[in-house]
Amino acid sequence: MGGWRYEQGLRDVGNGCFAYLQPAGTWGLSNAGLVTSDGEALLVDTLFDLKRTREMLDAMRAATPAAAQIGTVVNTHANGDHCYGNALVAGATIVATRASAAEMDEIPAPMLATIMRHARSGAAGALGDYLLHCFGAFDFDGIAPTAPTRVFDGELALTVGAKEVRLLEVGPSHTKGDLLVHVPADRVIYTGDVLFIDVTPIMWAGPVGNWIKACDTILAADVDVIVPGHGPITDRKGVRAVRDYLVYIRDEARRRYDAGMSPADAARDIALGDYASWSDAERIAVNVHTLYREFSGGELAPPDLLEIFGLMAELARRPR
Numbered sequence: 001m002g003g004w005r006y007e008q009g010l011r012d013v014g015n016g017c018f019a020y021l022q023p024a025g026t027w028g029l030s031n032a033g034l035v036t037s038d039g040e041a042l043l044v045d046t047l048f049d050l051k052r053t054r055e056m057l058d059a060m061r062a063a064t065p066a067a068a069q070i071g072t073v074v075n076t077h078a079n080g081d082h083c084y085g086n087a088l089v090a091g092a093t094i095v096a097t098r099a100s101a102a103e104m105d106e107i108p109a110p111m112l113a114t115i116m117r118h119a120r121s122g123a124a125g126a127l128g129d130y131l132l133h134c135f136g137a138f139d140f141d142g143i144a145p146t147a148p149t150r151v152f153d154g155e156l157a158l159t160v161g162a163k164e165v166r167l168l169e170v171g172p173s174h175t176k177g178d179l180l181v182h183v184p185a186d187r188v189i190y191t192g193d194v195l196f197i198d199v200t201p202i203m204w205a206g207p208v209g210n211w212i213k214a215c216d217t218i219l220a221a222d223v224d225v226i227v228p229g230h231g232p233i234t235d236r237k238g239v240r241a242v243r244d245y246l247v248y249i250r251d252e253a254r255r256r257y258d259a260g261m262s263p264a265d266a267a268r269d270i271a272l273g274d275y276a277s278w279s280d281a282e283r284i285a286v287n288v289h290t291l292y293r294e295f296s297g298g299e300l301a302p303p304d305l306l307e308i309f310g311l312m313a314e315l316a317r318r319p320r
Contacts, residue, residue, distance in 0.1 A: 004233045006023055006231075006232035006233075007021065008021065008022060008023055009021065009059055010034075010056075010059045010060060010063055011233070012063070013188060013225045013227070013233070014186065015185070015186040015188075016035065016036040016037055016064070016163075016186070017033070017034070017035050017036070017186050017188045017225070018033060018034040018036075018060065018063065018064075019031060019032075019033050019225075020032040020033065020056050020060070021232070021233070022047070022052075023232075024199075024231075024279060025196065025197070025198065025199045025228075025230035025231040025232075025279070026134075026199060026230070026279050026280055027133075027134035027135060027280065028048040028080075028081045028135060028138055029048075029081075029230065030047060030048065030079075030081040030082055030193075030229055030230055031045075031227055031228060031229060031230065031231075032044055032046065032047060032056060032082075033045070033181065033190040034060050034064075034067060034070075035160050035163065035165055035181075035186075035188075036064055036066035036067070036160065036161070037066075037160045037162050037163040038161030038162050039065065039066050039161065040066060040071055040160045041060075041064070041067050041069070041070045041071065041072075041160065042070070042071065042072040042073075042074060042160045042165055043060075043070045043072070043073045043089060043092070044074050044181050044190045044192075044227075045073075045075060045076055045083070045190075045192065045229075046073065046075075046082070046083055046084065046085030046086050046089065047082075047085045048080055048081035048085070048138045049084060049085070049138045049139045049140060049143065050084075050085060050087075050139070050142065050143060051139060052085070052138075053084075053085025053088050054088060056085075057070075057088060057089070070089050070092050071092055071093065071160075072092055072093050072094075072158060072160070073086060073089050073093070073094045073095065074094075074095045074096070074165075074167060074179070074181055075094065075095070075096040075100060075104075075148060076100075076178060076179055076181065076190070076191075076192025076193065076229065077096075077100050077103075077174060077175040077177060077178045077179070077192050077193060078096075078100045078101075078103035078104045078106070078175050078177060079175060079193065079204075080107065080109060080112065080140075082192060082193070082229070083096075083146075084109050084140070084143050085143075086146035087143070087144045087146040093149055093150050094146065094147070094148045094149050094150065095149075095150045095151070095152070095156070095158070095167065096148040096150075096151055096177065097151065097152060097153065097169045097171065097178075097179050098151040098152065098153050098177065099153075099171060099172065099176045099177030100148070100151075100171070100175065100176065100177030100178070100179070101147060101151045101177070102176070102177075103175060103176045103177060104145070104147060104148075105145075105147075108145045109140045109143035109144075109145060110140070110143070110145075112135070112140045113140035113141050113143075115131065116131065116132075116135055116140060119131040119132050119136075120132065126310075126313050126314075126317075127309060127310045127313050129313070130309060130310075130312065130313030130316060131309060133316075134309075152167070152169075153169060155167065155168050155169065163183060163185055163186070164184060164185065165181060165182070165183055166181075166182040166183075166184065167179050167182075168180045168182065170194060170210065170213070170217060171205065171210065172205040172206065172207070172210060173194065173203075173205065173206065173207075173210040173211035173214050174192075174193045174201070174202070174203060174204060174205065174211060175193070175204050175205050176205045178192055178193065178194055178214070179192065180192070180194065180214070180218065182223070184222070186225075187222060187223045187224040187225065188223060188224070188225040188227070189218060189223045189226055189227070190227045191218060191226060191227065191228050191229060192229045193228075193229035193230065194211065194214045194218070194228075194229070194242075195215075195226070195228035195229060195230075195234065195242055196230045196242065196278075197228045197231030197232055197234045197238045197241075197242070198231050198232070198278055198279065199230045199231050199278055199280060200245075200275070200278045200280045200281050200282075200283040200284070201242055201245060201246065201283070201287070202280075202283040202286050202287065203246075203286060203287045203290045203291070204286065204290065205290065206290045206291065206293070206294050207294050208246055208249075208250045208290075208291060208294065211246055212243055212247065215239050215240075215242055215243035215246070216243070218236075218239050219236055219239050219240070219243075226238065226239065245275055245278075248275070249284065249287050249288070249291065250291060253266055253270070253287070253291040253292065253295075254291070254295060256269060256270070256288075257291070257292055257296075263288045263289045263292040263300075263303075264285070264311055266288045266292075267284050267287075267288040267289075267311065267315065270284060270288070272284065282311075282312040282313075282314075282315035282316040283312065284315065285311040285312045285315055286308055286312070289302065289303050289308060
């Protein structure tokens with residue numbers, strides 16, 4: 001693996017491929033990518049708000065003439081930190097899985113803007129404080145929802161100049177429609193939020209087995225550069241760490257499910273060990289709830305979004 005510094009901004013990872021990094025990879029601070037060839041460009045993900053997306057696009061245009069006219073945007077999944085900036089890439093074809101495109105309607109930016117105005121009012125108490133901790137650095141006002149214009153299921157091959165770019169659906173896992181972006185000739189893969197490096201993964205959808213298989217797919221790929229959705233550029237060691245975390249919480253949650261413990265109590269009870277050093281360890285709350293729904297065969301209803309953020313707020317206040 002190359003010695004790319006984990007610093008804010010654009011990193012040239014070779015052969016016309018770039019990674020845009022946002023330390024420290026916590027809530028909303030996602031990575032993106034750019035693939036160029038023969039004057040053409042494909043953007044992997046936009047960012048959480050318009051200001052950050054503009055800064056990223058300016059950095060890309062300064063680095064390579066191909067970024068002046070991005071022809072294709074690939075959204076790796078539906079979370080806003082990977083698609084809310086879509087409107088700023090005028091004229092581009094926006095590609096996502098069919099499942100991801102449908103999920104983008106569930107939490108549009110105007111809804112999040114309303115939630116954050118309530119949090120800033122002080123009326124939400126500790127929950128509001130936690131929401132500000134997670135999302136207070138972003139401006140969701142004025143973001144026009146911009147949906148994908150091309151959807152697919154399974155696999156899709158695109159061309160960027162002389163390069164082939166392969167899209168592989170690996171959801172539902174982190175979300176309902178995750179995909180990987182593989183540039184075989186350059187031995188580069190952009191993983192979206194299938195990978196969080198030194199940051200706690202969050203499993204909104206599951207099943208966990210699909211996410212573990214997605215990690216195995218990355219491990220089997222003939223690549224040198226692995227750009228995660230959050231955290232520093234990584235190698236197979238980083239992929240294995242994410243896979244190991246998923247196996248660990250699956251097994252720990254299953255023991256507590258079988259013992260009749262509630263998902264909230266299980267999240268409080270699971271000892272994270274070395275994983276406690278990863279940022280946002282409180283995401284165990286979401287992960288356990290999602291695993292419990294899987295264990296129950298879908299009979300357990302998903303928690304209210306603000307309820308689950310309330311539990312994460314509680315866990316975040318606890319000493320590790």
